[in-house]
Structures are given as structure tokens and as C-alpha cells.
Amino acid sequence: xxxxxxxxxxxxxxxxxxxxxxxxxxxxxxxxxxxxxxxxxxxxxxxxxxxxxxxxxxxxxxxxxxxxxxxxxxxxxxxxxxxxxxxxxxxxxxxxxxxxxxxxxxxxxxxxxxxxxxxxxxxxxxxxxxxxxxxxxxxxxxxxxxxxxxxxxxxxxxxxxxxxxxxxxxxxxxxxxxxxxxxxxxxxxxxxxxxxxxxxxxxxxxxxxxxxxxxxxxxxxxxxxxxxxxxxxxxxxxxxxxxxxxxxxxxxxxxxxxxxxxxxxxxxxxxxxxxxxxxxxxxxxxxxxxxxxxxxxxxxxxxxxxxxxxxxxxxxxxxxxxxxxxxxx
Numbered sequence: 393x394x395x396x397x398x399x400x401x402x403x404x405x406x407x408x409x410x411x412x413x414x415x416x417x418x419x420x421x422x423x424x425x426x427x428x429x430x431x432x433x434x435x436x437x438x439x440x441x442x443x444x445x446x447x448x449x450x451x452x453x454x455x456x457x458x459x460x461x462x463x464x465x466x467x468x469x470x471x472x473x474x475x476x477x478x479x480x481x482x483x484x485x486x487x488x489x490x491x492x493x494x495x496x497x498x499x500x501x502x503x504x505x506x507x508x509x510x511x512x513x514x515x516x517x518x519x520x521x522x523x524x525x526x527x528x529x530x531x532x533x534x535x536x537x538x539x540x541x542x543x544x545x546x547x548x549x550x551x552x553x554x555x556x557x558x559x560x561x562x563x564x565x566x567x568x569x570x571x572x573x574x575x576x577x578x579x580x581x582x583x584x585x586x587x588x589x590x591x592x593x594x595x596x597x598x599x600x601x602x603x604x605x606x607x608x609x610x611x612x613x614x615x616x617x618x619x620x621x622x623x624x625x626x627x628x629x630x631x632x633x634x635x636x637x638x639x640x641x642x643x644x645x646x647x648x649x650x651x652x653x654x655x656x657x658x659x660x661x662x663x664x665x666x667x668x669x670x671x672x673x674x675x676x677x678x679x680x681x682x683x684x685x686x687x688x689x690x691x692x693x694x695x696x697x698x699x700x701x702x703x704x705x706x707x708x709x710x711x712x713x714x715x716x717x718x719x720x721x
């Protein structure tokens with residue numbers, strides 16, 4: 393690659409593994425450094441992923457001349473502070489979903505990025521995947537939309553550890569974690585991108601004994617069209633997601649990594665509408681690098697992120713999810 397965007401990543405989890413793989417697929421980006429509070433773990437990770445730089449000091453990491461941008465993949469509660477710190481050091485930021493714990497934090501992050509003349513983008517895969525374009529361009533085939541159902545129920549690989557008495561981070565509410573923030577956010581982003589902001593949102597959820605939200609349901613009222621969102625970190629769904637109209641139904645699977653998009657016509661005909669890639673995080677990396685290279689506006693992405701966080705704020709209010717001090721500005 394000629395003059396690739398050099399990205400430093402925060403964290404050494406499986407999400408960081410995915411972004412490293414995606415960078416190898418990208419023609420625009422490379423992973424040039426990693427930050428971990430545990431230097432030995434960071435060093436081992438850097439060696440495994442063939443990353444040149446390793447840091448255990450945040451300030452040194454953010455100010456390093458080895459990186460042009462930062463990928464924030466830390467616990468949700470850290471997104472706000474780490475993004476502002478990276479921006480203050482002149483680094484562009486690709487921040488994992490959710491962009492922040494609430495809309496007020498996100499608004500401050502976006503405003504500061506604009507003030508610094510830098511790019512801040514939420515890493516929310518369906519928004520950047522060509523799947524969403526294919527879905528939007530084929531909506532007309534179902535005719536008048538009457539019902540949509542978005543499901544993201546995925547039994548967490550760490551739930552067994554929780555049941556055994558451990559406290560893995562993904563089930564620790566003090567870190568800003570909740571099934572709503574980790575899974576339903578994909579569904580809400582897709583709804584807003586396709587249908588806009590609903591007239592009304594109604595939400596309910598169930599909780600684990602430690603107070604972490606485990607699963608929930610939302611009803612989005614669009615007038616003639618009703619949309620239901622179901623999400624869970626403690627069960628897995630066997631149902632696809634659908635957009636159902638008077639002429640037929642669009643059917644697709646997991647919104648973080650969709651593998652198909654199928655049109656089922658009322659007369660029995662079917663049509664395949666989408667071809668996936670192995671790791672769709674490559675799309676958000678390429679979008680991020682392109683926007684930086686071309687000095688493009690992020691206004692559309694900014695508004696989408698803010699709309700979704702306002703909906704998350706309302707859902708949390710109804711459900712009773714409070715992240716406490718982590719939500720302070």
C-alpha cells in the first residue's frame with residue numbers, strides 16, 4: 393500500500409483480532425501499534441499480529457508518531473474519554489459501537505472532532521456494509537411495508553463463565569455493558585438508516601442477578617408500519633430478520649455480519665440480492681480511510697449516531713438501565 397492510514401488499536405480482545413484481519417483485507421489501512429495496560433500481553437499480541445509498536449502508557453500511545461488514527465475497542469464506559477484524548481493529540485478516531493454511553497457524550501465527541509478538524513466515525517458494521525445499500529435499494533419490491541422484525545439473539549461465548557461464578561467484562565454493567573448497547577444497537581442503526589426515527593419507542597428487558605441487562609424487546613411505531621426488535625446475550629435465535637410488505641418479504645440474518653439477503657415474492661419466487669465478504673469490518677475501515685483521505689463530511693454519520701443514541705437513551709430510561717458515574721461529561 394502507498395501511504396496507508398496507520399491505525400493504533402486499543403485492546404487485545406477478539407474484536408481487535410477481527411479489525412487486524414480486516415486491515416489485512418483493506419487496500420487503505422494497516423495496524424501499526426497496539427495499546428494494552430498489560431505490557432506483556434500487549435507485546436505477545438503485537439507479535440501474534442505482526443504489529444510494530446506496543447504501548448502500555450495511554451499518553452505515549454495517543455501522541456505517538458507511529459499512528460495517524462486510533463481504533464477504540466475498549467469497554468463502552470471508556471469510549472468517551474479515550475476518544476477525546478485521542479482527538480486532543482491530533483488523531484482521527486474509529487470508535488466501536490456504541491459511540492458513547494449517551495447522546496450527550498456523543499454530541500460532545502462529535503463537536504470536538506469538528507473543532508479539531510479530525511474525523512470521528514462510529515464503527516457500526518451494517519451502516520458501512522454494502523448489505524445495507526442492497527437492502528435499501530430492494531425495499532420497493534415488498535410493496536407497502538407493514539411489518540419489520542429485527543433479531544439479534546446471540547448466546548455469549550462468556551455466559552458460561554458468568555454462570556460458573558466469574559465476572560467477565562461483557563456482563564459487568566459498571567463498564568457500560570448491556571445487551572441493549574452491545575446487540576440491539578445494530579438493529580436500531582439499521583432501522584434508522586432504512587426508516588428514519590420512529591414516532592414512538594416502547595422497551596422492556598430482563599436482567600441478570602448482578603444487574604446487567606441480559607435481553608430485551610422494543611417496539612418502534614412508524615404509523616402504518618410496526619417494527620419489533622428482539623435481542624439477547626443469553627439465548628440464540630433461530631429466526632431470521634424480515635421486512636414484510638404487501639408484495640413479499642425481504643429476509644436476512646445477523647446484522648453484524650449478514651451472509652445473505654433474500655427476496656421472497658408472494659407467488660413463491662425467490663431472489664438472492666447480496667454477496668458477503670469474509671469479514672465485513674473491512675468496509676468500515678475503508679470508509680474511514682476514504683473520508684480522511686478526501687476530507688469528506690461526516691454529517692450524515694454524525695446524525696445517524698446521535699439519533700440512535702437518543703433512542704438508546706429513551707429505551708434505557710424505560711427499562712431502568714443506569715451506568716452511573718460513567719455517563720458524566
